[in-house]
Ligand SMILES: Nc1ncnc2c1ncn2[C@@H]1O[C@H](COP(=O)(O)OP(=O)(O)OP(=O)(O)O)[C@@H](O)[C@H]1O
């Protein structure tokens with residue numbers, strides 16, 4: 206069985222982070238493992254507390270995983286501090302990790318900052334060079350490139366700037382655009398657009414985590430990067446279209462929508 210590791214923060218309410226990743230990996234029929242960077246106290250209405258793990262303990266989790274069950278792909282989500290970013294980069298290099306998807310999580314859907322100011326540079330310098338693909342949303346891509354993204358051409362211009370930090374693909378997600386939900390991949394000088402149906406559902410907590418772990422799952426299964434993104438987007442759109450409505454704020458997706466017929 207193919208295996209996928211997520212290195213991310215825990216969302217106790219189950220909508221984003223480690224919990225969304227493990228549900229996504231399981232829904233793809235793969236074996237999921239997790240190294241937790243932080244516990245968060247959050248729900249659909251906001252993030253109320255963050256307790257980071259120590260660098261030493263994160264290193265220990267990664268040693269346990271890589272020395273025993275080697276992952277076929279690795280997804281990296283919320284990592285809020287420089288120290289933890291350095292630990293991850295060192296361990297990924299030590300164990301020659303492959304199929305690395307980096308989701309540069311900066312701010313939650315509910316508006317809380319999940320990345321410390323001084324960690325952004327470390328993310329770009331230490332993790333981007335190791336990534337097969339990085340998956341910023343539009344606001345994150347604006348921060349990383351220093352340009353505003355409004356028109357189609359802006360996606361390309363921003364990606365080319367970010368590409369100076371990575372040899373992997375840059376997927377700029379268009380979920381924050383008003384009209385459509387099209388995502389843009391810049392890979393080794395080539396451009397790919399993935400057109401998505403915009404779903405009229407305010408419950409989008411965890412869409413970014415879900416997409417990146419679905420991409421990692423598809424890479425682990427042997428798909429090319431563009432094919433992995435196409436399939437991941439299809440999965441995500443279905444999980445949104447299911448119309449689950451939990452909690453008082455921006456609720457989670459239904460990861461098990463394809464299994465409903467079993468009940
Ligand atoms: N309303 C929607 N309908 C269809 N697809 C959507 C919608 N919102 C987001 N998406 C898709 O979800 C994926 C994640 O995009 P988004 O821009 O929301 O990322 P994100 O902001 O990192 O996610 P998150 O809100 O979890 O942090 C992309 O493929 C995007 O196109």
Ligand SMILES: Cc1ncc(COP(=O)(O)O)c(N)n1
Pocket residue numbers: 213214215216221222223245247282283310312313314315319409410411412413414
């Ligand atoms: C632990 C963790 N990781 C990532 C996110 C971002 O997801 P979203 O933007 O959907 O809130 C989050 N809220 N919590």
